[in-house]
Amino acid sequence: MRLYVHWPFCLSRCSYCDFNARVCDESRMRGYMAALLAEIGLWRGLLGRRDTALSSVYIGGGTPSTLSGEEISSLVGGIAERFGLREGAEVTVEVNPATWVAEDYAAACAGGVNRLSIGVQSLGDDALRLLGRKHDAAAAMRALAKATGSGAASVSVDLLLGVPGGDAASFLAGLREVIAAAPQHVSLYALTLSVNSPMSRAVRRGEVAMPEEDEVAEQYLAACAEMEAAGYEHYEISNFSLPGHACRHNMAYWRREEYLGVGAGAHSFLGGYRFHNTVSLLAYMRSVSRGGLPPAEGLEYVGEAEGRAEEIMLGLRTARGVPRGILAHGGSRLGDLEEMGLLAAGGGRVHLTARGMLLSNEVIAELLPA
Ligand code: SF4
Structure with a gap:
């Protein structure tokens, strides 16, 4: 069994973001944490005699590192108590470089986190400002150094391709700095703008120019060659790892294994059904506080033909x-x-x-x- 935990709070809203996330607020976060643990407990009851011991847990968002390392550690403890964790289970948490100090990394790892995914996004200060990130390049590299020194078995870095104002040369310079810091894993995603994001509006007003497709393609192909030359395996479209460090949790998605997602908007694939929790934080918390599972949306049975199409796509x-x-x-x-x-x-x-x-x-x- 695999578990995805959605933490929908962030320090602030990045200019390009279309994720299910909102700016953090202490009392909301406390209530949400209680709801998360309650939802996990409800699922444990519903799954009855089924073996729920987890092979992987992925705490994503949003920005899970708006919680301290201690809080992440007690969340992992709460999950382990209710579902059980298999020996050697992969436990990932996403970390924004603007959040944790060294003690947070240490506390999270002491509590069972063994994979840290650092949202570096870019190593250009202008690009980071444009993206609305709350950290600069130096802070991102300091976060990466803390993560690699934390004792986590795997550290991953997220970088964005196709950020306005950049080109293949500046992208590669950033990528080389990341590689020199020796993370075990790198994810490269093309910047996509949600229609209503501030950056998307700036593009429509002609204030920001998105790079041409050919430019993004050049960055991607140059990055693939650079990563492979540095010994990373290109194991998925956007993902590269040193041998033995592919993300096991995400590999399970691409292999169409079952997983349960908890938290507002989290997706699940269970018993042949795909569905997701309501994205409304209020509706989510209201249902769980009344002792019921959150409203499920998009419920769809994946039959044989759809399953085959998914197998090809994934x-x-x-x-x-x-x-x-x-x-x-x-x-x-x-x-x-x-x-x-x-x-x-x-x-x-x-x-x-x-x-x-x-x-x-x-x-x-x-x-x-x-
Ligand atoms: S990009 Fe990430 S950190 Fe920024 S607002 Fe969206 S979810 Fe939060």
């Missing part, structure tokens, strides 16, 4: 790819995509090349059953 995101047989309906398109250098085959499996990963949406759409 499997092709990873370097492992999918068995060739599952793409039998693809006919000559498979060969065409291989000739174009977007797909590669081996050992009875098919996977995307780095160029294919860059065009993953288009390539995967070509390979889905009609």
Whole structure:
């Protein structure tokens, strides 16, 4: 069993953000923490005799590090008490560089956290200001040093591609600084703007220019080459790790394993059903405080055909790819995509090349059953 825990509070709203998050408020956070533990307890009761011992826990957000290291530690303790943690379970927490001091890292790791995901996003101060981040590049590197010195088995860094004002050279300079700090894992995501974000409005007013697609593609391909040269495996479209440090929790999503998500807006895949909790913090807390599960939304049974389509969509995101047989309906398109250098085959499996990963949406759409 795997558990995702959503912490929907942040220090402030970043200019590009479209996540389910709001600015933190002490009393709300306390109430929400109580609701989270209550929801986890409710699920434990509902799952009855099922073995709920967790192979991985991922505490994401939002900004979970608006909680102290001690508070994260007691949350992990509360989860372990209710569900159980398997020996060697991966326990990740996302950390914003503007939050924790060294003692927080130490307390979280002492409480069972063994994977830290640091939201560096950029190592350019202008870019960080534009993104509305509450830290500068120096603070991000200090946070990374604290994380790598904390004793966590794995440290991951998130970086954004395609930040306005940057180019491939400045992106690579930042990436090289990150690599020099020796995290075990790096995630690279293209900056996407929600329609109503402040940055999106600034783009519409012509005050900020987003880079062209070709520029972002150049950054991505240069980053892939740089990461591979530094010994990182490109194991998923956006993710690179040193051997043995792929994120096991996220790998489970791409393998279509079951997981439970708790907290406002958290998604689950359980018993063949996909659903998510209400994103409304108030509705979430109200239901749980009355002893009921939060309202589930988007409930959908994943049948055989949908399951196969998911297997293709999610499997092709990873370097492992999918068995060739599952793409039998693809006919000559498979060969065409291989000739174009977007797909590669081996050992009875098919996977995307780095160029294919860059065009993953288009390539995967070509390979889905009609
Ligand atoms: S980008 Fe992350 S830290 Fe910034 S507001 Fe969104 S969830 Fe919070």
